[in-house]
Amino acid sequence: MDENSAKSEGEEKVQESSNITLRPIALSDVDDLMVWATDDRVTKFxxxxxxxxxxxxxxxxxxxxxxxxxxxxxxxxxxxIGSITVTPCSGYGSCRAELGYVLAHKHWGKGIATRAVKMVVSMIFKEWPHLKRLQAVVHVENKGSQRVLEKAGFQREGVLRSYELLKGKAVDMVMFSILGNNSSVG
Structure with missing residues (x-):
């Protein structure tokens, strides 16, 4: 790859990641959803x-x-090209929620997931004022998703052994979190 090709590919990545939007999903998105939901590379974790x-x-x-x-x-x-969720954690007095996301394979490695996570973080603590902690658990082998969270400002907290059942097998997960500006420790 020559210098100009590398430069234009880099510019394309920046342009794609800066042009993403988040909106409610609709039935009209079914064909787009099928692109990632039918891809074993995407659903592996x-x-x-x-x-x-x-x-x-x-x-x-x-x-x-x-x-x-x-x-x-x-x-x-x-x-x-994917979806992102914030799910409230249950329990009396819970002030935390769990983040999840999925992205079509052809869009991996372009900064899109990181940008989407940053967008969610910038809005969710305002939309849900009771929220103090946003957390995400990631399969220990899913290094790409771990990098996404780290680049978005999440802190790695540790490995949770045999934490989730993934396709019938108990697997280790890595816990990440980010705290809202209005969080207090005490």
Whole structure:
């Protein structure tokens, strides 16, 4: 690759990551969702199985994504290339929520997931004033996702042994968190 090609590829990455938007997911996103939901590379570290039919995607959008308390499509030119969620943690007096995200394979390594996470962090603590902590758990082997969180300002807290069941097997996860500006330790 020559210098000009490398420069234009770098500029393209910056342009793509700066042009992303977050919006509520809709049934009209089903074909875009199928791009990542049917890709084993994408679903490898997801708790859900790779989709095998459009009906699964429609059911997911209708019954889980639309009613979710905070799920947004990650979009480029209004096409959904992934999704990002913030899910409140249960329990009396809970002041924390869990972040999750997924992105189509062809958009990996371009700073898009990092940008989306930063966008969520900049808005979620304002939208949910009770929130003090946003956390994410990542499979120990998912180094790319760990880098996303670190670049977005999350702190690595440690490894949680046999923490999640992933495709029927108990796996170790790495816990990351970021605290809101209005958090106090005491």
């Amino acid at each position: 997801c708790l859900w199985e790779t989709y095998t039919s459009k009906e699964q995607a429609v059911e997911y959008i209708k019954n889980q994504a639309i009613p979710h308390p905070w799920l947004r499509a990650v979009c480029i030119r209004n096409h959904a």
